[in-house]
């Protein structure tokens with residue numbers, strides 16, 4: 001047989017040629033993995049043609065990035081950089097990492113823009129209502145307790161100057177829960193950019209960043225949940241190639257007492273958990289940190305103010321609010337192009 005006449009060396013060369021063809025083929029490899037971070041889960045899906053990219057190595061690097069964000073910004077870790085700042089009962093400036101500086105600066109910008117609806121100093125109130133690292137209170141806090149705690153809050157009493165963080169009241173406590181998850185997603189995206197990965201989706205606890213679409217020019221398709229705690233169902237499917245989507249809602253993280261529902265989102269203007277008909281806010285933006293922060297801020301505002309704010313700022317948002325007949329949606333003009341026609 002012809003086959004037998006071919007020398008071993010030729011077979012080897014032929015196999016090499018085949019391997020070369022395979023590695024040069026146009027079909028990218030899909031790599032997908034998940035893990036745990038920030039009291040929740042994360043997942044990464046990416047496509048690559050580079051044979052040097054391997055899942056184990058990329059996951060190891062992603063975990064290092066996320067551990068770093070945790071070590072800087074977690075209020076659940078008493079040794080984190082942020083916890084140390086919170087424990088430092090002084091108005092003396094504290095030198096902080098560039099990463100913490102970046103997140104606090106952006107949070108203060110959005111606080112100013114939203115007239116304090118987003119306020120990263122509400123931590124003592126979050127804890128008082130039992131949604132932080134501390135245990136839930138036995139009963140609703142008294143007006144006096146609320147008043148005492150509110151004196152320690154107010155983003156206007158927090159400043160970043162020359163890479164230093166300064167609080168005007170030594171008992172202030174900074175809580176980045178609403179923005180640092182989004183920042184963590186952006187950091188992982190940055191890592192994948194550095195690894196020259198051009199198509200990816202990164203997600204932490206539902207906050208998502210995508211880049212480059214999927215192979216064959218397809219967009220990433222994402223589901224926005226129905227705002228109900230009894231089941232996991234899809235409200236809308238959105239699709240895009242590049243960008244970030246974050247959703248805030250009060251339908252999962254809440255407790256009920258004496259027939260009243262207490263949300264984990266605090267209205268800094270009253271010190272109370274929000275009490276209105278807006279139940280879910282999704283925001284699409286260039287970066288996940290901003291999308292995450294705006295989603296919480298708009299949820300605090302309530303339906304009418306959130307609509308007006310989205311129109312004024314031309315934000316891409318989808319609001320879901322309760323009516324007597326069920327749920328209604330408000331979809332801003334900038335969000336409409338993201339809606340998928342096939343759901």
Ligand code: FAD
Nearest residue numbers: 038039073074076118119177178180181248264265266296
């Ligand atoms: P979002 O809407 O994104 O944020 C809501 C949270 O923001 C509230 O729970 C409250 O903390 C705060 N908030 C409420 N009102 C306001 C307001 N008006 N302005 C600003 N902020 C407000 N959880 C754990 O159980 N264990 C952990 O080890 C843990 N580690 C974490 C580490 C990091 C770095 C971060 C960022 C979070 C961590 N969490 C941990 C918290 C957990 O994942 C949170 O539930 C989450 O960050 C809140 O996100 P969300 O999407 O539920 O709500």
